[in-house]
Amino acid sequence: MKVAIFSTCVVDLFFPKVGQAMTEVLERFGCDCYLPENQICCGQPTYNSGYLKETDKTLHNEIDSLLSVDADYIVGPAGSCVAMLRSYKNSLKDDPEYAQKAAELADKSYEFSQFLYRVLGVVDAGAQLDAKATYHRSCHMTRLLGEATAPFVLLDHVKDLEMTPLPNIQNCCGFGGTFSAKEPEISQTMVDEKVDSVLSTKAEILISADPACLMNIGGRFSRRGEKIKIMHIAEVLNSNVDVKRIKYKKDIEKVEQ
Amino acid sequence: MGIATSTKPFVERVEEAKKDKFMQASVAKAQDAQWDKREAARKELGNWEQWRDLGEQIRQHVIKYLPDYLEEFADNVEKKGGHVFFAKTDQEATEYIKDLAVKKAVKKVVKSKSMVSTEIDLDKELMKLPGVSVMETDLAEFILQEDNWDEPTHIVFPTLHKNRDQIQKVFEKLGYTGSNEPEKMAKFARKYLREYFLQADMGVTGCNFAIADSGMINLVTNEGNADLTMAIPKTQVVVMGMERIVPSLKEAEVLDNMLSRSAVGQKLTSYCSFSGKRTDDESDGPDDFHVVIIDNGRSNALGTQFESVLQCIRCGSCLNVCPVYRHIGGKGYGSIYPGPIGAVLSPVLDGYEEFGDLPYASSLCAACTETCPVRIPLHELLIEHRHVMMDKLHTDHSLTNTxxxxxxxxxxxxxxxxxxxxxxxxxxxxxxxxxxxxxxxxxxxxxxxxxxxxxxxxxxxxxxxxxxxxxxxxxxxxxxxxxxxxxxxxxxxxxx
Incomplete structure (x- = not known):
């Protein structure tokens, strides 16, 4: 199966290990990975700020680049950015040249954990991590991409990983793209409440499927001088893997029968 | 001040809200409690997403044929001897109601909670008339009135920013000597208001839904004060936004069900009434019945990308899930319509100069869009406002723009x-x-x-x-x- 990796600008600029972990996990499950050279960014910084005209070029470039590899699927390590990719088909529906391509892009784009669970049918990625952790559910992944199950199932199956529920999991961490820089006063109260919620779980690790949320929450943890280890779900699922532990949905169904 | 509740700039309002730790704790507590109640009430109804589809369809249909339904409604009110006045602006509306009060030699006005009456500053306008006094009879609105006409900070829970001690102090000015227990204070207010009701000669209510095919007004409350306001005074004025209409009782039933569950997490509120001018075989109700239908900027949304904001049934659930509202409260928004719906609606009604900051007061987390019972794409409309300001009006000339x-x-x-x-x-x-x-x-x-x-x-x-x-x-x-x-x-x- 051919997979084009949608690396996202945040991972390209800040988090190489997330990209590496994701690639290694995908390859472990038999994906032949490609990294389309000319991709840049999903366009949210300008689109969500109201600069729609300025965003057109970004969207066109992203479509051309991600479709330049003849892949079966496009997989990215960020729920929010993938939700944006899928929304191109709405924002470009009247674009004679790109409407069709945007629809094609939407049909084959998946967030990493969603792809593992929904397309590959994986429930246990074979990982092991001896720690107590909590999971931050990103707003866009949950509400816009509609994926509220995959990361929880996959994390529940990581050997020795104790997952503690995050209180007020439904509340935004206060990132919101340019919102975090444009409205720092409001953003701070939001991220502070999120940091407090994470602290209340006594988790050693905070996990998420959206690197930008992690950058925000982690940045506030660091500024407050509080300690937490932050991991992207791909890094967790790539920890101490024993392929013998790998389980698919169909294996579990068989057991249940 | 119309819908504006403050003359201070947005940054100052946010700064003040940030310092108000009591307000933040109180809003957070209310949001968390409402979350459980609301979700349970929706779950109990079952098939919530299909209900939302139906709610959206009803509201879109009404907005699409708004002129026809308004005409049908007005005809039916008039057939029963009532009067309908279409007000283009807040001033036209308040002038009409003031003229009526003068003509009827009104002394005491009782009001039930109505956001649109706050929008047009009706209380203050009526009190300009010599010898006229106004009494808010919704418990929360009554507290605001007695606290030197403080502004509401939530469209369903107007006093969300006040605690019981603050309310006790407000009531002590009226002669209350009891404790800060809500039940005791409510009992005091009830007695105080009841006397006023019996003397009132004009009643003013809002309108949850106006029923087009019968000319009836549907009111949904938990205190019953709106029903008393409808039943006792001989002259009755209903003020309503022009979009608050449904074709028939059938659609009202659907929307009341969704409104009660979304707004307060109840299957149905304690009182849900349908009424109008007193008919010959009825013992109470108004003999003189007026409905004032208000545009006041709403038609700015018609036929535009913002039209869906008119679908709103004012349940306030978008405020109750909003993480920004959670931290800056109603006063931070500086509009009587705060939260996500306020950030979309306020600039539509009053323009970007006054409310251009509000569409940016959102992390676009889409909790509002997810909870809206009539599927208004609130977070997308916030982006749309940003789009209009940046790409079309070019309101930002700062370094950020570059x-x-x-x-x-x-x-x-x-x-x-x-x-x-x-x-x-x-x-x-x-x-x-x-x-x-x-x-x-x-x-x-x-x-x-x-x-x-x-x-x-x-x-x-x-x-x-x-x-x-x-x-x-x-x-x-x-x-x-x-x-x-x-x-x-x-x-x-x-x-x-």
């Missing part, structure tokens, strides 16, 4: 982005210092992020004032570099 346009160019050109990735680590050294051996992603290994020095460019300062920024990856350590090497190694091994 930066955003530069980002637009940078994220549209692969060559520029690659050179930015190449230089990001070096460039960030201007604003950051870090251990000499730190690498990008080291946040994951040690739980630390590179600390930034000030000063940094204004736009980045919003980020760095409150949190640290990870060090950008050095070009030979970034993901793309790794991937290329990884592929070469695979090829060397004779793999793919």
């Amino acid at each position: 930066i955003m346009k530069t980002i637009g160019v940078g994220t549209g050109s692969p060559i520029l982005f690659k050179s930015a990735m190449f230089g990001a680590n070096t460039a960030s050294k201007v604003v950051s210092h870090h251990d000499h051996d730190s690498v990008a992603g080291f946040l994951y290994e040690t739980g630390r992020i590179g600390k930034l020095h000030k000063p940094v460019p204004k736009f980045a300062r919003g980020w760095t004032d409150i949190r640290d920024l990870p060090q950008p990856a050095k070009s030979h350590e970034n993901f793309r570099h790794w991937f290329k090497k990884h592929k070469q190694e695979q090829a060397a091994k004779g793999g793919k």
